[in-house]
Amino acid sequence: MTFTFPPDFLWGTATASYQVEGAVHEDGRTPSIWDTFCERSGTIADGSSGAVACDQYHRYREDIELMQELGVGAYRLSISWSRIIPEYRGPVNDKGVQHYRRVLQALRDAHIRPVVTLYHWDLPQYLQDRGGWAVRETAEEFERYADVLARELGELVDTWTTLNEPWCSAYLGYGSGVHAPGIQDYGQALAAAHHLNLAHGLAVQAIRRRLGDEAKVSVTLNLQVCRAASASPADMRAKEQSDLFANEIWLGPMFDGRYDPRLLQSTEGISDWAFVHHGDMETIRQPLDSLGINYYSTMYVRQREHDLVTASARPAGPYSSPMPAQEGVEVLPPEGQLTAMGWNQEPEGLRDLLVEMSKRYPGLQLMVTENGSAWDDTVENGGSPFGGEIVHDPHRVTYLEEHIKAVAEAIDEGAPVSGYFAWSLLDNFEWSLGYGKRFGILRVNYDNQERIWKDSGLRFREIVRGNAI
Known part of the structure; x- marks a missing residue:
């Protein structure tokens, strides 16, 4: 059976600034927390950094031509905050602004819609020096940054x-410490979570003040699909506990205007939540045009025999990192054929997940803003329809097809899904894992920056151009 997507369905690919841009010292950019984190010994699996990455800062026109060949109608990219405002409360960097204007205009000229993420983890180091997301000031500075981008772009x-x-940003950066800035303090992680929520609300307000209500505004969450290992009340409670930390800490404030009281109760030994000020919930809860959902895998939990899961316990979910200490929750090892991650x-x-969100928030448009898989690729000579080398990646092709079919099934069940973005356009710097994990539907030869087609890119091209699977 063939499923045809709606005529206005938006197909795209996605990247993030620090993972692909490179040029970290050019045109006035100052260090982000990831530049600093990569300089620390032992933080990155292969000792690398995003200093060069895919060199998209210089090669964006070439990559846009590849997007045109794919046939996608949108490109999800992020802005480097420290390219725009290089110094604490300093002037706007015109060279940074003009770079992004050129990129966005080139996308527009290619009839590709720019879907712009304000923050994809690369906090300016000067703000981390003042406390980072653990302090309220960072959310306030984010409001100014959002206003600048709305004005300039x-x-x-x-x-x-x-x-x-x-x-x-909260749990990996400030809890487990496996991501920048590398802090291990779950009290700070919870403060960071609240200030990120607050930053979201302040940014939405800033964009709409500058551009009016017609501006389309979204947020992207990696909502975790947590399954109970059994239908027992104990295992169901474990799932509920995991959902509080993974999902409700974001959905509650952003869409319901509240933190679930069970979340506050569960963290009594970690934080008193004094960082939540009067009026914050009203600021955080802003009308949105869509909710972006990033999805890669599921996790299964059961009641733990011991009383407490500590910060060093078995990690959970994407990027394999623990949540704050949770009573009675044990994450089971994943089963079946596993990706390279x-x-x-x-x-x-x-x-x-798509069907659940559509029922919980009727009328809210949903977009799959990241979905993809990492595998160990092998390059072969010849075989590309465009000439040159090719990567045959049947596992990634299957993953792509099966997940796009899942989106089709969600739409068939009534979920208002308006777009799908493959992660990622290119192999890139995979954060603390360096360059060893490849998510791209196009391969990057990091020795010469050549882009090499993969079968998954060719298959995605067929799906996009046919608007069907």
Whole structure:
């Protein structure tokens, strides 16, 4: 059976500034927390950094031509905050602004809609020096940054995304410490979570003040699909506990205007939540045009025999990092054929998540803003329809097809899904894992920056051009 997507369905690919741009010392850019983190010994698996990455800062026109060949109608990219405002409360960097104006205009000229993420984890180091996301000031500075972008780039942006995966920024950056800035303090992680929520609300307000209500604004969350290992009340409670930390800490404030009281109760030994001020919930809860969902895998939990899961316990979910200490929750090892990240494959989880969100928030448009898989690729000579080398990646092709089918099933069940973005356009710097994990539907030869087609890119091209699977 063939499923045809709606005529206005938006197909795209996605990247993030620090993962692909390179040029970290050019045109006035100052260090982000990832530049600093990469300089620390032992933080990155292969000792690398995003200093060069895919060199998209210089090669964006070549990459846009590849997007045109794919046939996509949108490109999800992020802005480097420290390219725009290089110094604490300093002037706007015109060279940084003009670079992004050129990129966005080139996308527009190619009839590709720019979906712009304001923050994809690369906090300016000067703000981390003042406390980072653990302090309220960072959210306030984010409001100014959002206003600058709306003023300087507003007419070129199709959709604004405030944050990408605040779960990772808070828990991996300030809890487990496996991401920049590398802090291990779950009290700070919870403060960071709240200030990220607050930053989101302040940024939405800033964009709409500058551009009006017609500006399309979104947020992207990596909502985790957590399954109970059994239907027992104990295992169901474990799932509920995991959902509080993974999902409700974002959905509650952003869409319901509240933190779940069970979340506050569960963290009594970690934080008193004094960082939440009067009026914050009203600021955080802003009308949105869509919710971006990043999805890769599921996780299964059960009641733990011991009383407490500590910060060094078995990690959970994408990027394999623990949540704050949770009473009675044990995450089970993933089963089945695992990707190179060690993640399971359960496309049904994407369908279920989309349907669940559509029922919980009727009328809210949903977009799959990241979905993809890492595998160990092998380059072969010849065979590309464009000439040159090619990568045959059947596992990635299957993953792509099965997850796009899951999106089709969700739409068939009534979920208002308006777009799908493959992660990622290119192999890139995979954060603390360096360059060893490849998510791209196009391969990057890091020795000469050549882009090499993969079968997954060719298959995605067929799906996009046919608007069907």
